Amino acid sequence: MPRLRPINEWTVSTFDDRPGLYILNDVIENYAQLKWLNRCLLEYPEPPNITNASVEGFYEGENVWRTVGNQKLRWVTLGNHYNWSSKEYEKRPRFSLPTELVEIARIFSKLLGLKEMKSDAAIVNYYPEKATLSPHVDRSERDHSCPLISISFGQSAVYLTGGPSLDDPVEALMLHSGDVLVMDGDQRLVYHAVPKIVKAKQFTEEERELAGVDKSILTYANSNRVNITIRQLEEKKLAEISLESCMCIRTHTYRGSSTKEKYSKRTFLRAWILSPVREHKTGCVLPGARSSSPTDPIRLDPPTHSGDY
């Protein structure tokens, strides 16, 4: 049974003033979204993957999500890992990224005609109802010539996208379950943030049965949000990554920021209250149709896949 929706049902949103930013709208079947959430909760947080629980030292064992609970599990890193003792990224040996993440990122990047990704890192962020993600740029450890693929599951989010500086104009978009946001080109290095989780989706018992997942996954999905960002690292930069830049983002604090930066980040986070959330469901029907900008047609070739995603 396919897990991505049929490609002729897909829409893609592009933004004339933000070339390189794409949203593939709700392209994953509902029951498959539950399967992804199952992985995010029961597989990805397990050792040897690194979680905020292991880094903050309050839990290092197995069965992480069930043990630490919804409120305390906030992020997991997969693939290339930071070694918290030596304070360096481990170059070799690496843990390989789960195949389904490599494959789904390859499909999305290829379909959009971008550089075909060979991803080797991913971060899963968990958002209980009141969680936020502070403004940041995914800069230091990434290969900037490759897109960054961000997939959302569960409840919706207000997503803020700005420019290369915190002072650039900020725009608010909605991200829903099954949406895939792609940042490429100039949009790869813009500030972005999540100021609010919005309750918007109720998965059904029928979808849960189809997915073959536990009731606890359904309950989680119906009140929390999970986001996976899939990335391709640039090997030669691995050793240069600073602990500070990683911690600052992942602990959702302003640690390490100057007063001015704190102020700018707060202003950034308030942007969605001052300007309306931008409608972006006007994207085209695919394949063979065009993006919302007639001068910038997007053609998607049918995906060739048979994998487990």
Ligand SMILES: O=C(O)CCC(=O)C(=O)O
């Ligand atoms: O949750 C999101 O939509 C964004 C996540 C993000 O920006 C990140 O993990 O770097």
Ligand SMILES: [Fe+2]
């Ligand atoms: Fe990010």
